[in-house]
Amino acid sequence: MALSNIWVVVEPANGQLxxxxxxxxxxxxxxxxxxxxxTWGGNGAALAAQAxxxxxxxxxxxxxxxxxxxxxxxxxxxxxxxxxAGAPDAILIPTSYDGRDIAGxxxxxxxxxxxTNVTGLTDxxxxxxxxxxxxxxxxxxxxFTGDGPGIIVVRAKSFVAEPSGGAAASVSSIAAGDLGAxxxxxxxxxxxxxxxxxxxxEAAVVVSGGRGLGEAGSxxxxxxIAKLLNGAAGASRAIVDAGWVPYSHQVGQTGKTxxxxxxxxxxxxxxxxxxVGMKGSKNIVAINKDPxxxxxxxxxxxxxxxxxxxxxxxxSALEGRG
Amino acid sequence: xNVVVCVKQIPDPAAPQSLEAGTHNLDxxxxxxxxxxxxxxxxxALQLVDKAGAGEVTVVSMGSSSDLSGIRNALAMGAAKAIxxxxxxxxGTDALGTAKxxxxxxxxxxxxxxxxxxxxxxxxxxxxxxxxxELLGLPSITFAxxxxxxxxxxxxxxxxxxxxxxxxxxxxxxxxVTAGVxxxxxxxxxxxxxxxxxxxxxxxxxxxxxxxxxxPAGARQEIVSVEAAEARQAGEIxxxxxxxxxxxxxxxxxxxxx
Numbered sequence: 001m002a003l004s005n006i007w008v009v010v011e012p013a014n015g016q017l018x019x020x021x022x023x024x025x026x027x028x029x030x031x032x033x034x035x036x037x038x039t040w041g042g043n044g045a046a047l048a049a050q051a052x053x054x055x056x057x058x059x060x061x062x063x064x065x066x067x068x069x070x071x072x073x074x075x076x077x078x079x080x081x082x083x084x085a086g087a088p089d090a091i092l093i094p095t096s097y098d099g100r101d102i103a104g105x106x107x108x109x110x111x112x113x114x115x116t117n118v119t120g121l122t123d124x125x126x127x128x129x130x131x132x133x134x135x136x137x138x139x140x141x142x143x144f145t146g147d148g149p150g151i152i153v154v155r156a157k158s159f160v161a162e163p164s165g166g167a168a169a170s171v172s173s174i175a176a177g178d179l180g181a182x183x184x185x186x187x188x189x190x191x192x193x194x195x196x197x198x199x200x201x202e203a204a205v206v207v208s209g210g211r212g213l214g215e216a217g218s219x220x221x222x223x224x225i226a227k228l229l230n231g232a233a234g235a236s237r238a239i240v241d242a243g244w245v246p247y248s249h250q251v252g253q254t255g256k257t258x259x260x261x262x263x264x265x266x267x268x269x270x271x272x273x274x275x276v277g278m279k280g281s282k283n284i285v286a287i288n289k290d291p292x293x294x295x296x297x298x299x300x301x302x303x304x305x306x307x308x309x310x311x312x313x314x315x316s317a318l319e320g321r322g
Numbered sequence: 323x324n325v326v327v328c329v330k331q332i333p334d335p336a337a338p339q340s341l342e343a344g345t346h347n348l349d350x351x352x353x354x355x356x357x358x359x360x361x362x363x364x365x366x367a368l369q370l371v372d373k374a375g376a377g378e379v380t381v382v383s384m385g386s387s388s389d390l391s392g393i394r395n396a397l398a399m400g401a402a403k404a405i406x407x408x409x410x411x412x413x414g415t416d417a418l419g420t421a422k423x424x425x426x427x428x429x430x431x432x433x434x435x436x437x438x439x440x441x442x443x444x445x446x447x448x449x450x451x452x453x454x455x456e457l458l459g460l461p462s463i464t465f466a467x468x469x470x471x472x473x474x475x476x477x478x479x480x481x482x483x484x485x486x487x488x489x490x491x492x493x494x495x496x497x498x499v500t501a502g503v504x505x506x507x508x509x510x511x512x513x514x515x516x517x518x519x520x521x522x523x524x525x526x527x528x529x530x531x532x533x534x535x536x537x538p539a540g541a542r543q544e545i546v547s548v549e550a551a552e553a554r555q556a557g558e559i560x561x562x563x564x565x566x567x568x569x570x571x572x573x574x575x576x577x578x579x580x
Contacts (some may be wrong), residue, residue, distance in 0.1 A: 013483070069480075069489065071452060071462065097465050097482060104452030107418050113542045114417060116447045128546060134339055137457075139551045140346070146542030152451075185461040185491035188477075193485035205579060229579065241502040247467070247481045254440060254448075255502070262579050264570070272335075273443075283577050284557070285570055291559070298554045301573045305562025313567035319578065321571075 003033040003123055005088035007081075007149070008053060009074070009102055010037045010059075017047055019201065020094035022054045022161035024154055028092055029055035029164060031123050036088070038081070039168060040065055040074050044171040052169040054161065059169035067186045071101025073176035076183075078102070079109040081174050087149045090127050095155045103153045114247075115142055116153040116278075117253075127152070135272035135294070136279045156257040157280065193246040198232050200249065205215060205231025205288070206260045206281070208251055209239060211269020212288060212307055216244035221311040222266060228318040234258065234278075236268045252277035269308045270295030287311070302313075323374035323471065325367040326428050327401065327449065328438040329360040329381045331392035335443055345538075346545040347414055348444055354385070356392035359439035361399070361506035362499050367437050368400045369504060370471055378402035380431050382411060382481035384423045386535050404522045405430065409414050411527050414538030417445075421453030422540075426530035428458065435476060436496040440465055455496035462496040467503055505580030 006028045010021035017025075017039070028035045037056035039047055044061030051059040062070075062077035078091065091106070092098045095117065109115040120130030124143075126196050129152060131140045146151040160292040176183070200206065207229065209222040219239070227234040234256070235249040251258055263281035268274060270286070270293055278284070279298060286299035296302040303310055331354040332472060340349045345548045365380040379401040383393060387408035397404060406429045412423070420462070436455075441448035455462035465481040471493075478497060480489045512574060522524060528531055534540070 069461075069463065071464075076455070097480070100448050101452050101462070104417075104421075104449035105456045107449060108421060108453040108456035111418070114449050115445070115543060116417075116449060124546075132551060133341075136551055137553075139549050140341075141546040141548075142543055143546055144543050180494070181459055182456065182461055185463050185489055185495065188488040188490050190482070190487045191485040211460055215416070215436075229574070237501065241500065243502065246485065247500075247502075248483070248485060253446060259449070262574065262577060279554075283573075284554075285573060287562075287566065287570075291561070296559050297556075299559065300554075300557035301569065302557060302559035303562050303566040303569065304559065305566045309564075310562055310566040310570075313564075314570055317567050317571050318580075 003031045003089045003127070005036070006031060006033045007036050007038055007088045007091045008056065009091065009093040009099065010039045011094055011096060011098060012039055012041045012043060012047060015043070015046060015049050018094065018096070019161060020096065020156040023157065024092045024094060025051065025054035025056055025161040026161050027121060027159040033089065036060065038062065038078055040070055041105045048168040048171050052166045053163045055164045055166055059171050059173045061171060062174050068183055069101065069185045069187065070098045071105045072179050072182040074102045075105030075109055076176040076179055077174040078106055080177060081311045082149065089148055090150045090152055093151065093153045095153050099153060103151050107151050112149060112151055114151040114153060118152050120157040121152065121154065128322060134275060135275045157259050174211060192249050195248065197227065198230065200232040200234055200251070200256050201258060203232035204261045205229040206234050206258050207231055207249070207264045207266065208234035208236065208268060209266050210236035210268030211238045213239065214308070218308070219244055221315065224315050225264070225311065225318065228315065231260070236274050265295050267313060268295055269293040323371050323377035323435070324380070324431065324433045324435040325371055325377065325435045325437060326380050326382050326431050327360065327363045327367045327396070328436065328454070329364065329383050329393070329396055330357045330442050331355065331383065331385050331389070332357045332442060332444040335447060341548055347550055350386065354389045354392055356395045357439065357443050359441070359443050359501060362501050362503050363437040363439055364396045364399050364401060365504045365506040366469055368500055370435070370469065376473065380405065380433065382424055382427045384420055390522060393522060394517045395509060397520045398513040399507055400513060403520055405525060406522060407525045407530065409526045411537045414541060415536045416541035416543060417447040417450045417538035418453055419540045421450050421457055422473060422532055422536055424450070425454045425457035426532060427525060428454065434493045435561055436494070438496070438498050440498045440500055451496055451498045460494055460496050461491040463491055464498040466497050466499045469497055469499065469503060
């Protein structure tokens with residue numbers, strides 16, 4: 001049965017749609033189905049051109065959430081739309097903090113299952129998802145067996161965002177209705193952690209540090225090398241959790257997904273949690289004391305050595321070429 | 323202040339993992355341990371109850387009851403009691419089914435706060451706690467890096483793409499915590515001994531009135547195939563003899579990054 005309708009949840013950020021949202025729109029239009037986008041914030045008119053450019057014909061806006069976390073109200077608005085417009089074949093949602101909340105809420109509201117950590121999506125007489133498991137060593141393909149809509153949460157950088165040249169999407173308002181207690185979590189203040197240089201998700205070079213750095217102070221080595229290579233500094237979850245660097249630096253399952261030209265992993269052993277966020281890098285360089293560290297299994301160049309010796313030498317060498 | 327912590331016993335991540343032939347379920351036949359990701363929620367709950375000066379921590383879990391050492395570990399840390407939903411019919415339950423089970427079990431405790439990890443370390447669907455919140459009609463705040471209670475309000479610093487948000491919500495609420503939220507304690511010898519006599523209530527699908535809603539049929543999804551992923555071509559691994567930095571520079575040269 002041909003796919004006829006796909007909805008894509010598109011996240012607003014700084015007056016635009018996030019890159020992952022555009023990746024999902026791009027991929028959604030390859031199925032030959034009508035693509036509608038769903039956003040929130042009451043800024044739909046300003047986002048309509050971008051949504052249309054990437055393939056959406058309609059942009060539904062769940063409105064200004066008045067400081068509320070998006071999960072409950074956006075899910076309720078989508079559930080309302082399913083009620084009034086009928087169920088689409090699938091609802092695609094970006095893997096992000098708010099995306100996962102929306103997916104979970106929607107799944108429970110509609111009583112429909114959810115497939116998450118999706119990195120591939122094909123039409124095999126019905127949508128089929130791909131999921132890397134066990135640190136990406138196995139590829140699992142899955143599908144829904146019951147009534148739709150299937151809720152599919154897709155990881156960043158699974159597809160490449162390409163504009164279709166489509167006209168601006170027509171904007172339509174949708175409402176959450178009464179949320180009861182579920183809508184009572186409110187954002188009081190937002191804190192933006194400033195960072196300089198290219199964005200982690202977009203940099204051609206990413207230099208990341210892990211527990212092997214030994215102490216928070218040594219993270220400056222990572223920042224120096226990132227700067228010398230005009231790249232971005234990343235981190236494993238271990239040192240983010242330890243409070244050495246802010247969460248916005250985290251690469252991995254619960255952090256950012258990166259696919260740079262080269263990823264330099266310093267003192268990172270290569271936990272599954274980390275690998276899924278950087279395995280798609282074009283080239284991988286790893287420096288680690290432990291020759292058995294899993295990171296070496298995916299490294300193009302592995303240096304078995306002490307980061308405290310190799311990194312300062314690398315800084316001198318790069319400065320020398322300055 | 324009564325707090326429920328959702329916990330999961332998982333196969334030791336340090337041991338090789340595999341999927342069962344036929345069902346493609348994760349092989350859980352080996353030793354099970356308390357998911358390390360859950361120890362943060364247990365610790366957070368213990369600290370919040372301690373600060374409140376009254377109440378207790380209950381751990382709620384779904385899974386096999388043949389090996390409860392992970393649950394006993396949470397009790398040894400200081401949780402007062404456990405509810406374990408265990409039923410052969412639960413094998414193959416998906417995230418939403420798990421949420422239905424947990425929500426039904428949590429209702430029996432009627433807590434002020436439900437804590438969970440942001441995701442389990444074995445399945446990492448990452449939606450179960452929010453599904454629980456929706457089923458219970460509660461607000462939820464995910465990705466907490468700090469949690470404080472102020473009267474009948476929970477205040478959370480929540481991770482965002484750009485930094486963090488200060489979020490507040492009335493209780494009861496569901497909060498998922500990251501590993502950065504607190505440093506989990508090690509169970510003391512006294513705690514381990516005490517845990518042996520703490521109550522562990524075992525429930526079945528029928529006890530929760532969820533017949534026909536959970537298990538593989540309720541999952542409404544199936545695995546089509548499992549294949550080895552395309553392996554990255556093995557690279558060059560060398561021991562640093564003082565030339566490590568040089569080798570990296572030539573590699574960067576060769577891929578035209580410099």
